[in-house]
Amino acid sequence: MVIEEKYIKERSYVLMALAILYLVLPLVFIDMPYVIFILTQMNFYLLFAFAFNFLFGLTNQLFLSVGAFAGIGAYITGILLREGMSGPVEAVILSTLLVAGIGYLVSTLSVKRRLVVIFTGVFTLAITLVFTNLTIALVTITGGETGFRIRGVNLWILDWLPHNIKYYYLSSAILLVVTILAYYILFYTKMGYAYQCILADELTAELIGIYVQRVKTLTGLFASALLGLSGSIYGLFSQLIAPSYFAFASVDLPVQLIVILGGRGTLLGPYIGAAVITVVNELLRLLGPLTLVIYGVTLIFLLAFFRNGIIEFLKRNLAPWLF
Amino acid sequence: MDIISLIFDGVILGLIFSLIASGLTLIYGLGNVLNLAHGELLVLSTVTTAVLSQLLGLPLILALLLGVIVTLLASAFLDKILLIPAYRLVGEDRIILGLYMTLALAYSLHGGLITAFPNAYLTINVPFFVIEIAWITLRSSQLIAALASFAILVSLYLFLKRTWHGMAIRSLTQNEIGAMLVGIPIKKYRLMVFIIGGLIVSLAGFIRSVVATVGPESGVEFTILGLLVCVIGGVRSISGTIFAGILTGLVYTFLIAMIGTYLAYVMLLVFVMITVLVRPQGILGERW
Numbered sequence: 084m085v086i087e088e089k090y091i092k093e094r095s096y097v098l099m100a101l102a103i104l105y106l107v108l109p110l111v112f113i114d115m116p117y118v119i120f121i122l123t124q125m126n127f128y129l130l131f132a133f134a135f136n137f138l139f140g141l142t143n144q145l146f147l148s149v150g151a152f153a154g155i156g157a158y159i160t161g162i163l164l165r166e167g168m169s170g171p172v173e174a175v176i177l178s179t180l181l182v183a184g185i186g187y188l189v190s191t192l193s194v195k196r197r198l199v200v201i202f203t204g205v206f207t208l209a210i211t212l213v214f215t216n217l218t219i220a221l222v223t224i225t226g227g228e229t230g231f232r233i234r235g236v237n238l239w240i241l242d243w244l245p246h247n248i249k250y251y252y253l254s255s256a257i258l259l260v261v262t263i264l265a266y267y268i269l270f271y272t273k274m275g276y277a278y279q280c281i282l283a284d285e286l287t288a289e290l291i292g293i294y295v296q297r298v299k300t301l302t303g304l305f306a307s308a309l310l311g312l313s314g315s316i317y318g319l320f321s322q323l324i325a326p327s328y329f330a331f332a333s334v335d336l337p338v339q340l341i342v343i344l345g346g347r348g349t350l351l352g353p354y355i356g357a358a359v360i361t362v363v364n365e366l367l368r369l370l371g372p373l374t375l376v377i378y379g380v381t382l383i384f385l386l387a388f389f390r391n392g393i394i395e396f397l398k399r400n401l402a403p404w405l406f
Numbered sequence: 407m408d409i410i411s412l413i414f415d416g417v418i419l420g421l422i423f424s425l426i427a428s429g430l431t432l433i434y435g436l437g438n439v440l441n442l443a444h445g446e447l448l449v450l451s452t453v454t455t456a457v458l459s460q461l462l463g464l465p466l467i468l469a470l471l472l473g474v475i476v477t478l479l480a481s482a483f484l485d486k487i488l489l490i491p492a493y494r495l496v497g498e499d500r501i502i503l504g505l506y507m508t509l510a511l512a513y514s515l516h517g518g519l520i521t522a523f524p525n526a527y528l529t530i531n532v533p534f535f536v537i538e539i540a541w542i543t544l545r546s547s548q549l550i551a552a553l554a555s556f557a558i559l560v561s562l563y564l565f566l567k568r569t570w571h572g573m574a575i576r577s578l579t580q581n582e583i584g585a586m587l588v589g590i591p592i593k594k595y596r597l598m599v600f601i602i603g604g605l606i607v608s609l610a611g612f613i614r615s616v617v618a619t620v621g622p623e624s625g626v627e628f629t630i631l632g633l634l635v636c637v638i639g640g641v642r643s644i645s646g647t648i649f650a651g652i653l654t655g656l657v658y659t660f661l662i663a664m665i666g667t668y669l670a671y672v673m674l675l676v677f678v679m680i681t682v683l684v685r686p687q688g689i690l691g692e693r694w
Contacts, residue, residue, distance in 0.1 A: 205633065
């Protein structure tokens with residue numbers, strides 16, 4: 084069933100261009116490991132932003148625990164590998180399932196208790212803080228404030244690639260699969276209709292017979308699974324797993340910025356947002372804590388004058404076929 | 407550490423929590439904005455005071471006064487300029503935009519303060535004496551902090567309960583449209599609430615620096631603790647917030663003594679999560 088046939092051609096071109104760009108981009112910078120490192124990091128933030136975008140952008144569930152969910156994935160994988168309890172693939176799968184379960188539980192609780200957006204925010208913020216404090220407090224398991232290292236994880240076929248490129252392609256593959264899947268769901272299934280209805284007006288969506296609760300909890304489940312998966316691979320990539328990597332200021336804040344800048348509830352929005360944020364971040368790296376000031380002021384101006392994001396802006400003025 | 411002094415420490419901490427959280431409650435109740443920059447407002451006044459009194463050598467009283475004035479200006483800026491786009495929206499959209507706006511302000515203030523004045527720690531020294539009543543020993547700083555915060559909370563309560571302005575604020579909190587229909591100017595009272603919140607939170611900062619030291623980096627922590635207390639007490643109830651503040655301060659102090667800072671914080675958070683799920687209207691409900 085094809086819901087929107089109008090711009091199908093343009094949209095599939097965009098998707099293809101995206102895939103080619105992702106394949107070629109590291110080859111351009113092959114001699115600059117730092118750039119590839121930054122690109123890989125951007126990929127992971129993009130994955131986090133995708134999950135957050137599904138939760139907040141499409142179903143209005145304000146999860147302020149993006150970093151914590153990714154962190155739980157990373158810690159579980161790291162601990163399993165460190166203790167030699169399982170291979171990397173099983174560890175990643177296990178932590179993905181676990182985080183998916185947690186996300187589903189949180190989403191179900193907030194839907195069943197009919198928490199308003201702000202209470203879901205407070206609840207998940209509390210989860211973030213619990214996670215950060217527990218990882219610091221349980222020194223014997225988590226290595227405390229300085230975290231712990233994991234090394235020499237073997238990824239079979241990918242192993243002949245250099246470290247950075249290996250994780251670059253792994254994260255890109257996940258990203259593209261997720262994008263195409265999301266694209267399919269949004270434009271080719273009834274679920275896509277449901278998302279559009281919920282985005283427009285939740286109450287009306289419920290009245291015309293959409294099972295809003297179900298859509299929300301399922302989104303919670305899959306978005307959290309994505310967070311767990313990308314978080315645990317992010318842990319393998321960074322090789323050091325420490326609380327500060329998954330703290331509110333280092334994950335949630337940039338992720339919110341990415342989503343708002345790119346456009347809430349759009350598929351290409353996070354891509355553009357992440358690219359802009361990464362470039363800006365690299366340019367401002369010298370400023371240290373002052374970057375917070377610039378982030379904050381930028382966010383204020385974005386929210387005041389540009390709330391719908393870049394994609395919405397382009398859609399209205401330039402290219403109505405963007406998504 | 408004996409139990410009596412723990413209780414006293416807990417009560418003082420709790421009173422400071424109540425001061426921070428009551429401002430949050432007032433602003434949320436009336437403006438529908440959860441002010442995530444509230445802790446930064448506190449730090450703004452202590453940092454201003456510390457810089458003025460230590461670097462420029464101004465007398466402490468003048469520095470304190472200027473600290474309060476800077477915070478009040480920041481609150482007025484928050485209400486009159488920063489939140490204009492949020493006030494144009496209604497319902498949940500306004501809450502979310504207000505949340506993001508104040509979060510953004512909080513992070514810029516945080517970054518700015520820790521970069522510009524990394525050493526602006528404020529400790530206010532009061533004349534030292536010790537009071538002994540029966541077997542209880544109190545330091546003068548503790549006594550002054552407790553009495554000052556108690557006085558502020560009582561006057562806030564009386565202001566809201568007994569004066570006309572207080573009644574207007576409560577009516578706007580309970581039913582905005584109804585209150586506007588009987589002719590209560592919402593913009594005026596919104597500004598008033600922001601000013602009151604700013605005043606109380608900067609005083610809370612000074613009281614905190616009588617019993618401890620307040621650094622430029624602690625704004626986030628104060629915001630979060632205030633938010634937690636606010637949720638436990640109910641985001642629309644002042645008496646609930648005050649009660650929850652004292653309770654939280656006491657329990658938190660005891661937990662820190664028993665299981666350490668991090669785990670005590672975790673316990674507090676878990677309690678907040680349970681409150682959100684079980685009693686989102688707060689432990690005392692929607693009562694003033």
